[in-house]
Structure formats: structure tokens, C-alpha cells
Amino acid sequence: MKKEKLMKIQERLVFLLIFLFLLPIGVIAQQKMITGQVVDEQGEAVIGASVMVKGAKTGTITDLDGNFSVQGKAGQTLSISYVGYTPLDVKITKLQNNRFVLKENTEVLDEVVVVGMDTQKRNTITAAVSVVKGDDIVNRPITDLTSALQGNVAGLNFASDAMGGAKGGELGTDIKFNIRGVGSI
Numbered sequence: 547m548k549k550e551k552l553m554k555i556q557e558r559l560v561f562l563l564i565f566l567f568l569l570p571i572g573v574i575a576q577q578k579m580i581t582g583q584v585v586d587e588q589g590e591a592v593i594g595a596s597v598m599v600k601g602a603k604t605g606t607i608t609d610l611d612g613n614f615s616v617q618g619k620a621g622q623t624l625s626i627s628y629v630g631y632t633p634l635d636v637k638i639t640k641l642q643n644n645r646f647v648l649k650e651n652t653e654v655l656d657e658v659v660v661v662g663m664d665t666q667k668r669n670t671i672t673a674a675v676s677v678v679k680g681d682d683i684v685n686r687p688i689t690d691l692t693s694a695l696q697g698n699v700a701g702l703n704f705a706s707d708a709m710g711g712a713k714g715g716e717l718g719t720d721i722k723f724n725i726r727g728v729g730s731i
Contacts, residue, residue: 580624581614581642586647586650587648590612591613593609595608595628596627597614598625600635618638624636676701703724
């Protein structure tokens with residue numbers, strides 16, 4: 547009698563373990579690949595647009611042709627964004643051959659500042675930012691970029707070093723510059 551009860555408990559335990567082992571496979575099997583293309587209003591591919599599945603930690607960026615593939619399922623919402631374009635949130639109805647059109651937003655471009663190899667919004671920058679517009683240099687007699695920036699960028703200092711006993715400022719001498727002090731680049 548005890549052996550029969552013990553066998554039934556073992557059978558139930560094995561069945562439960564098998565069920566628990568196969569449960570994650572069923573959940574993963576529901577996830578499919580969502581594929582599509584991101585283009586602008588002229589039909590040109592948007593390269594490097596961010597495509598994220600809302601509520602999940604999965605995402606990707608578009609390739610050279612604007613194509614993407616991301617793990618998800620129908621009914622989820624995709625969030626597509628790119629600098630200079632209005633972000634787009636779309637509910638997925640089909641898994642393949644999706645085509646999304648991003649609309650330009652020039653107001654966003656006025657607030658973006660290029661910083662080395664990254665971008666930041668203008669209102670989050672704590673350092674000084676200088677802007678030299680074409681109107682500032684168009685009527686000046688300039689011969690090179692350093693002459694165009696001289697006097698237009700605060701804290702940018704130029705110096706032409708004397709070579710071989712000369713007094714400095716001669717043709718062909720290098721112009722050295724520093725930004726906000728000798729200790730900078």
C-alpha cells in the first residue's frame with residue numbers, strides 16, 4: 547500500500563518536472579521575428595534608426611537598406627526613433643513585410659548639439675557652446691578655417707610661432723590654437 551502511494555507521488559513529481567521543463571520552450575516558441583523596413587517621406591531608407599519592442603528588452607537598429615528584424619509577436623507595439631524625425635509608435639498586426647514611414651521634425655534638430663562622437667540635447671549641456679554661422683564669416687577676408695574662427699569663438703586662442711629666428715606670422719608657419727587655456731587641446 548505504501549509502495550503504491552509512493553509510486554503515485556513519484557509519477558506526479560516526474561510529470562510536474564517535465565511540465566516545468568517544457569513550459570519555457572512554449573513561451574519562447576510564441577516569440578517570432580518581426581521584420582520590416584523604415585523609410586522617410588521620400589521613400590529613402592533610414593539607416594541606423596532605433597527599433598524597440600515596448601515592454602520588452604529587445605531592440606535593434608536598421609541596416610543600410612532600412613531593414614530590421616526584432617524578436618516579438620503580433621499585438622505588441624514597436625517604438626521607432628531617429629534623430630531629426632518624429633518618433634513613431636506602431637501596434638504590430640503582421641510579422642513580415644512591415645513598412646514604416648518616419649516624418650521629419652526640423653524643430654528637434656535645433657535642440658541637438660554634436661559632441662565628439664555622441665549627441666546631447668542643448669538644455670542638458672553644462673559647458674560653454676559656441677556657434678559660428680555663415681553670416682558671421684561671409685564678409686570677412688579669410689583664407690583658411692582658423693581665420694574664420696578667430697574672433698568668433700570665445701576662449702579659442704591662436705598663435706603663430708616664429709621659426710628659425712623669424713618674428714612670427716610669416717607665410718607657411720603653423721598656427722597653433724588652444725581652447726580655454728594652455729592645458730587643453
